[in-house]
Amino acid sequence: MNQVATRARRSSTGHPRRALVILVLIFAALYAGIGATAAWGSPHGQWTPKLGLDLEGGRQITLQAQLPKGKSINSGQVNQAVDIIRQRVDGSGVSEADVSTLGSDNIVVALPGDPSEATLRSLAQSSQLAFRAVLKTAAIQPQATTPQTQPTLPMPQTAPATPKPTTAPSSSTAGPSKSATPKSTKSGANAAFPQAFAAGTAKATETAAAANKPKNASDLAWATQPVSQTWITNGLAKKGETYQSLFTAYSCNNTDAKAGPTAQQWREVAAQAPLNEPDVGCDAQAKYLMGPSEVNGAMVTNATWGQVSNSQGTQTGEIAVNLTFNGKGTTAFANVTQRLVALKGDQNRFAITVDGNIISAPTTQAAITNGQAQITGNFTQASAKSLSNQLKFGALPFSFKELTSDQISPQVGADQLQKGMIAGAIGLLLVVIYSLLQYRALGFVTVFSLLISGSLTYGAVTFLGYANNFRLSMAGVTGLIVAIGVTADSFIVYFERVRDEVRSGRPLGAAVQTGWARAKRTIIISDAVNFLSAAVLYFLSTSDVKAFAFTLGLTTVLDVLVVMTFTHPVLTLLARTEFFGNGHRWSGFDPERLGAKGVTYAGRGRVTIADRKAAEGAQI
DSSP: OHHHHHHHHHHHHOHHHHHHHHHHHHHHHHHHHHHHHHHHOOSOOSOOOOOHHHHHOEEEEEEEEETTTTEEEEEOHHHHHHHHHHHHHHHHHSSSOEEEETTTTEEEEEEOOOOOOHHHHHHOOOEEEEEEEEEEEEEOOOSSOOOOOBBBOOOOOSSSOOOOOOOOOOOOOOOOOOOOOEEEEESSTTTTTTHHHHHHHHHHHHHHHHTTTOSSSOOOOGGSSSHHHHHHTTTTTTTBBBHHHHHHHOOSSSOOGGSOHHHHHHHHHTTOOOOOOOOOOOOOOEEEEEEEEEGGGEEEEEEEEEEEEOTSSSEEEEEEEEEEEOOHHHHHHHHHHHHHHTTTTTGGGGEEEEEEEEEEEEOOOSOOSSSSSESSSSOOHHHHHHHHHHHHSSOOOEEEEEEEEEEEOOSHHHHHHHHHHHHHHHHHHHHHHHHHHHGGGHHHHHHHHHHHHHHHHHHHHHEEEEHHHBBBBBHHHHHHHHHHHHHHHHHHHHHHHHHHHHHOOOHHHHHHHHHHHHHHHHHHHHHHHHHHHHHHHHHHSOOOHHHHHHHHHHHHHHHHHIIIIIIIIHHHTTTTTTHTTTTTTTTTTTTHHHTTOOOOOOTTTTOOOHHHHHHHHHHH
């Protein structure tokens, strides 16, 4: 019977040392992670938190909409672009960026720190995703010095992998070759001849195109169709020219404007090509003539990135962007891959384009009917994350070009930040003084709990700066100051529960466990309400309030962790000491000072502190 009672008492006290060991491991893992990012991260991490735009300053860029000739932009499209850019910025973490409009067609983006050129470009790109069937390819001189492999669309795990093809120039074409337009002469008699010839050529092209109508997006007859008005309006083609002639003229690597349209000009116009018309584009290895888009970014419901896993579930180290299609996209993608898998050579391939750039041109090894696609290629973690964010949050109504780029100073002066830190220090000091006056030696448990909580918060904020681009703004600092009171409140609830148990006549060891069982529910419920409030603020508010809500929610989670892995275990161990266990007058658990009264049964052969006090009074 005594053994059963002893086991019950031991089980009620838990394993305080085990909880402390868990806390030490968490603490060590957090700061080891910070050290690893600072030593080996790419880019390198740091030992201090990243600061927001208001505390550190940053870069402000002005973006202007690039409109096709004859088109205009309205306020609704500008506001849509602002929302998409803001989502792209937030998708990279709580970075405290500011996005606003300027005039009728300009957008101002202010980013903290010194963002990379790739980051700035990713914000301004339209990011219209298109899946186009490849009609033919032609080799080009690659710009890169390192060879790039051709990716493949993923096969079902039961299907054997096939070797990836290499890109080779296409020597055979369908339909007539490029129709050349002769140069005009200076003779007055022949001045009207070029116009008449061009008109005749255009009519002949239209007649031939009508007689050779493509049956689907993979039909080589698209090469004989007249180019869309987009190419003509931008001066890269003439009326009557076909996509075959456009494919021949398209330059993938020209950087000399004197030699003709540059590769950048070709890409910009290719990005404007209608989805229901063919297009031309390049990757690092080849030039592509592609059919109309049958699957596009509007059909994508989600985009993520991560490492590719093989059929055994082992990560290969290759980075990929994973797409999930809606119902319409799933059906369209299944139909396209079912058609492509039966074709040979270049026509078996699928070009994936974003803003006129071909980011991948995989072969089709099997029909994909589950609405899941994976884009592989020469992605880095940064480029894959950037592309997935662009695709996830939608395409801008137009592409934007950078007008200005200026370094800006902090919006909040060092004096205001210093005053905020002083306010936090004063609040912390008042909590410490109150704890020591109210709880005496027990107040030191509060002090050390706050120090542990502060250290974990500092480490978490610093690590999130590297992992999730979290930046600490003045609003975030305010959230940390408010969290001091939230954290102290949990300790007070616990201590008062224990003191109530002592007042009822329980010995301190039993009072700690009984008080914890009751206080734990109250602490969890209180922190759950705080976390829910922070979550609502974060998802429904602007960026400034988001920072406050984020730090408040973070410290609320850490409060639960500290109370369970430090405060309660430490108090359990202290209750076993003579100073606290016997209720010393400076311990904070003096039964006489707390007004303990009555006799409480504490087990066979045991009496409570109240019993002993009563016995001592009777002897006197």
